[in-house]
Amino acid sequence: MKMLTFAKRTLKEILRDPLTLFFGLGFPGVLIVLLSVIQSNIPVPLFEIDKLAPAMIIFGLSFITLFSATIIAKDRESALLTRLYASPMSPLDFIFGYTLPLLPISLVQGVFCFAVGMLFGLECKVTILYATLMVIPLSLFFIALGLLFGSILSQKQVGGVCGALLTNLAAWFSGIWFDLDLVGGTFKKIAYALPFVHGVKIEQALYAGEFEAVAGHLLLVLGYAVVTFALASLLFLRQMRKG
Amino acid sequence: MMAINIQNLTKRYQDVVAVDHLSLSIAQGEFFSLLGINGAGKTTTIKMLSCLVKPDEGDAFLLGHSIRSAPAQVKALLGISPQETAIATNLTVKENLELMCGVHGFSKAKTAERIDAMVEEFRLRSILDKKAGKLSGGWQRRLSLAMALMTEPKILFLDEPTLGLDVIARSELWDVIRALKGKVTVILTTHYMEEAEALSDRIGIMKDGRLIASGTAEELKAQTNTTKFEDAFVAWVKGDTK
Numbered sequence: 360m361k362m363l364t365f366a367k368r369t370l371k372e373i374l375r376d377p378l379t380l381f382f383g384l385g386f387p388g389v390l391i392v393l394l395s396v397i398q399s400n401i402p403v404p405l406f407e408i409d410k411l412a413p414a415m416i417i418f419g420l421s422f423i424t425l426f427s428a429t430i431i432a433k434d435r436e437s438a439l440l441t442r443l444y445a446s447p448m449s450p451l452d453f454i455f456g457y458t459l460p461l462l463p464i465s466l467v468q469g470v471f472c473f474a475v476g477m478l479f480g481l482e483c484k485v486t487i488l489y490a491t492l493m494v495i496p497l498s499l500f501f502i503a504l505g506l507l508f509g510s511i512l513s514q515k516q517v518g519g520v521c522g523a524l525l526t527n528l529a530a531w532f533s534g535i536w537f538d539l540d541l542v543g544g545t546f547k548k549i550a551y552a553l554p555f556v557h558g559v560k561i562e563q564a565l566y567a568g569e570f571e572a573v574a575g576h577l578l579l580v581l582g583y584a585v586v587t588f589a590l591a592s593l594l595f596l597r598q599m600r601k602g
Numbered sequence: 603m604m605a606i607n608i609q610n611l612t613k614r615y616q617d618v619v620a621v622d623h624l625s626l627s628i629a630q631g632e633f634f635s636l637l638g639i640n641g642a643g644k645t646t647t648i649k650m651l652s653c654l655v656k657p658d659e660g661d662a663f664l665l666g667h668s669i670r671s672a673p674a675q676v677k678a679l680l681g682i683s684p685q686e687t688a689i690a691t692n693l694t695v696k697e698n699l700e701l702m703c704g705v706h707g708f709s710k711a712k713t714a715e716r717i718d719a720m721v722e723e724f725r726l727r728s729i730l731d732k733k734a735g736k737l738s739g740g741w742q743r744r745l746s747l748a749m750a751l752m753t754e755p756k757i758l759f760l761d762e763p764t765l766g767l768d769v770i771a772r773s774e775l776w777d778v779i780r781a782l783k784g785k786v787t788v789i790l791t792t793h794y795m796e797e798a799e800a801l802s803d804r805i806g807i808m809k810d811g812r813l814i815a816s817g818t819a820e821e822l823k824a825q826t827n828t829t830k831f832e833d834a835f836v837a838w839v840k841g842d843t844k
Contacts, residue, residue, distance in 0.1 A: 360704065360707050361704065361705050361706075361707055363704075364700075364701060364704025364705055365701075365704070365705060367704075368690055368693060368697070368701050368704075371692065371693055371697065372690060372692045372693065375692040375733075376692065437686070437687075437688065437689075437691070438684040438685065438686040438687065438688040439688045439689065439690055441654065441682070441684045441688060442682055442683075442684055442688040442749065442750070443705060444654055445652040445653065445654055445677055445680065445682045446677060446702075446705045446706060446753075447674055447677045447678050447705070447706060447707070448705050452705075600655070600656070601655065
């Protein structure tokens with residue numbers, strides 16, 4: 360009950376921020392449109408819609424990190440958390456209260472990316488459902504990352520780290536914008552050590568119906584999610600104890 | 603039973619002793635003001651009593667519950683209005699009030715009942731559906747105080763509730779705070795001497811983390827041979843007591 364009340368409040372706070380709607384839904388959609396137009400003029404295999412739309416979901420999830428971190432940093436600065444820390448809410452109520460509302464937002468983001476993709480010729484098939492549902496476990500890593508940054512950074516710092524740095528890192532190391540094989544070497548090794556490209560591979564494989572390719576990538580992303588959640592929870596508890 | 607019984611409460615931040623062996627008792631229904639210059643230890647005291655930070659030494663009992671061993675019971679008893687306005691800015695006034703009931707696990711019926719009561723008491727009817735972030739500073743503080751009282755706390759901590767407000771908004775908030783006297787035990791921290799003098803049953807003065815004086819405003823003035831309370835406060839803090 361306490362957790363759901365807090366989750367409901369977090370959802371309202373996020374959805375009532377117009378920037379959320381633009382970056383969360385609009386921006387990945389705009390990019391699909393833009394890259395599809397480029398693709399129609401100068402064909403690039405990477406930007407074929409059956410690759411691009413599932414991949415853009417992962418890029419969109421980096422904005423979920425931004426929302427998650429921003430709301431926590433904002434709460435910490437506003438003294439609202441001081442008030443709520445003095446209420447009977449438990450640390451788990453807070454952590455899940457911040458996490459739960461971002462799951463449906465991530466899901467809607469996934470649906471939106473596929474819907475925009477369909478406008479540009481993406482075939483509507485049952486695998487879209489699987490790829491969309493997969494957004495939920497994949498988003499856990501991005502939400503946890505937001506919880507982590509929101510617990511240690513100010514709102515201004517969150518803008519820089521999550522808004523600029525992370526979205527760029529997610530873009531470069533996900534293989535959405537350019538083929539990682541073209542760069543190769545250390546860059547490719549770093550990219551494959553991070554979860555972003557694996558998220559992209561999962562979404563693309565699920566849409567293509569290549570289910571056997573999913574497990575290895577999924578294990579790595581979920582591993583990142585578990586470790587990030589554990590670290591984020593510790594950091595959140597630490598700042599909670601500081602009062 | 604005393605509402606608050608503080609025993610040798612101490613908090614250190616690295617080399618700085620923020621609160622130094624503070625001992626104090628406050629009766630049920632009493633309005634107690636805690637004064638001191640910046641860094642005197644007022645806010646740290648409130649934070650320890652609210653179970654927001656753990657004391658390094660000592661303990662405090664709120665209606666018999668220890669802040670060390672029974673923080674959940676303590677939290678269920680208290681309301682807090684922090685130094686800065688503590689509201690959810692993108693939520694409406696009503697949603698902010700509902701939030702407080704929800705995080706305390708109130709039923710829907712109880713929530714509706716409490717909202718009605720607070721709306722009447724704080725005259726919030728006309729702004730009930732307005733976003734909290736769009737309200738003036740005075741109304742935001744009023745809402746912040748209403749949120750602290752939503753759950754009918756037995757003990758209320760007001761940490762500089764009128765800081766930064768204009769004269770009229772401060773006067774209006776005083777009226778609201780004055781109406782609480784006798785109904786709930788209040789600890790108020792403030793920099794406004796006239797606020798403490800006008801509202802308090804007793805006043806404590808802190809300096810360097812220690813309680814250096816406590817009593818009624820009249821007693822504190824008499825002990826320093828002053829006629830104005832502000833002069834008495836300055837005398838206590840400067841050590842010019844006879």
